[in-house]
Amino acid sequence: MLSKKTKYGLKALTYIARSKDDMPVRVSVIAKSEQIPQKFLESILLTLRKAGILGSKKGKHGGYYLRNEPSEIKMTDVMRVLEGPIAMVPCVSLNYYEKCDDCPDENLCSVHKLMIQVRDNTLSVFRNTTLEDLSNE
Amino acid sequence: MLSKKTKYGLKALTYIARSKDDMPVRVSVIAKSEQIPQKFLESILLTLRKAGILGSKKGKHGGYYLRNEPSEIKMTDVMRVLEGPIAMVPCVSLNYYEKCDDCPDENLCSVHKLMIQVRDNTLSVFRNTTLEDLSNE
DNA sequence: GTAATCCCTAGTAAATTGATAGGAATAATA
DNA sequence: TATTATTCCTATCAATTTACTAGGGATTAC
Numbered sequence: 001m002l003s004k005k006t007k008y009g010l011k012a013l014t015y016i017a018r019s020k021d022d023m024p025v026r027v028s029v030i031a032k033s034e035q036i037p038q039k040f041l042e043s044i045l046l047t048l049r050k051a052g053i054l055g056s057k058k059g060k061h062g063g064y065y066l067r068n069e070p071s072e073i074k075m076t077d078v079m080r081v082l083e084g085p086i087a088m089v090p091c092v093s094l095n096y097y098e099k100c101d102d103c104p105d106e107n108l109c110s111v112h113k114l115m116i117q118v119r120d121n122t123l124s125v126f127r128n129t130t131l132e133d134l135s136n137e
Numbered sequence: 138m139l140s141k142k143t144k145y146g147l148k149a150l151t152y153i154a155r156s157k158d159d160m161p162v163r164v165s166v167i168a169k170s171e172q173i174p175q176k177f178l179e180s181i182l183l184t185l186r187k188a189g190i191l192g193s194k195k196g197k198h199g200g201y202y203l204r205n206e207p208s209e210i211k212m213t214d215v216m217r218v219l220e221g222p223i224a225m226v227p228c229v230s231l232n233y234y235e236k237c238d239d240c241p242d243e244n245l246c247s248v249h250k251l252m253i254q255v256r257d258n259t260l261s262v263f264r265n266t267t268l269e270d271l272s273n274e
Numbered sequence: 275g276t277a278a279t280c281c282c283t284a285g286t287a288a289a290t291t292g293a294t295a296g297g298a299a300t301a302a303t304a
Numbered sequence: 305t306a307t308t309a310t311t312c313c314t315a316t317c318a319a320t321t322t323a324c325t326a327g328g329g330a331t332t333a334c
Contacts, residue, residue: 058280186311196301197302
């Protein structure tokens with residue numbers, strides 16, 4: 001299952017990408033429009049900012065804005081920040097590889113083989129999708 | 138993340154598929170060989186039996202066996218039984234569709250669009266993979 | 275200086291996961 | 305029939321994760 005955090009994060013990014021003017025977008029505006037609990041959304045956008053995907057401006061007239069063009073923001077990056085590793089098991093993760101304790105030989109492991117295929121397919125979607133694609137209506 | 142339940146279930150199915158003779162395979166044998174907690178594995182195999190994927194024989198010399206040829210057992214079925222819906226959000230699930238409360242129009246929802254693509258790719262892997270593929274070494 | 279905003283830490287209730295416990299039911303066999 | 309080996313079933317539980325909420329600090333525009 002996709003977590004609410006990721007779902008909310010993607011919706012918020014889309015909202016920001018769709019907002020035409022260059023003003024930073026306030027959390028409260030996104031929360032209201034997308035029906036997301038505001039405090040929860042705050043923490044999500046903070047995560048995206050710390051990951052370098054969003055920038056922010058504090059104080060009155062503050063808010064969040066994209067650090068790059070929507071067409072430059074890949075879903076691989078967004079998903080890794082929000083949802084964590086893309087692979088369903090650590091032993092097929094490119095960025096967070098971990099050997100299974102129980103598995104003597106990965107090449108003989110049926111789960112490993114299957115999950116590599118799933119990973120490659122999911123990855124190809126995320127690699128070929130940018131925030132621009134998401135924000136096109 | 139793939140649950141341990143699914144991981145164990147896949148490994149157990151593979152083990153049974155690889156065992157050449159037609160004797161039912163005991164839970165204890167699989168548990169020992171694959172390093173799976175036996176009681177937990179019991180409950181998993183029970184689930185697979187109730188779903189019609191495994192058959193069982195009780196009492197002495199009892200155990201579990203496949204109800205069909207490995208080449209007839211599709212990963213779509215196995216994964217749905219063990220892991221639940223293949224889609225990451227209910228609003229793109231073929232078998233367990235549910236509308237999102239918050240989403241006024243699915244066609245405008247960026248999450249929806251992205252998750253349809255992920256679902257289709259994952260589904261194509263599971264549809265084209267059978268237990269026979271997993272059990273080939 | 276005041277209002278509006280993001281920033282940060284902490285906490286928390288509910289759900290899910292990954293088991294374990296204990297025994298009932300069933301079947302083979304001596 | 306008694307014994308043993310197995311699956312079957314229900315209940316329980318600790319740890320973790322999820323989806324928030326609370327409260328206030330820091331910063332900026334006006």
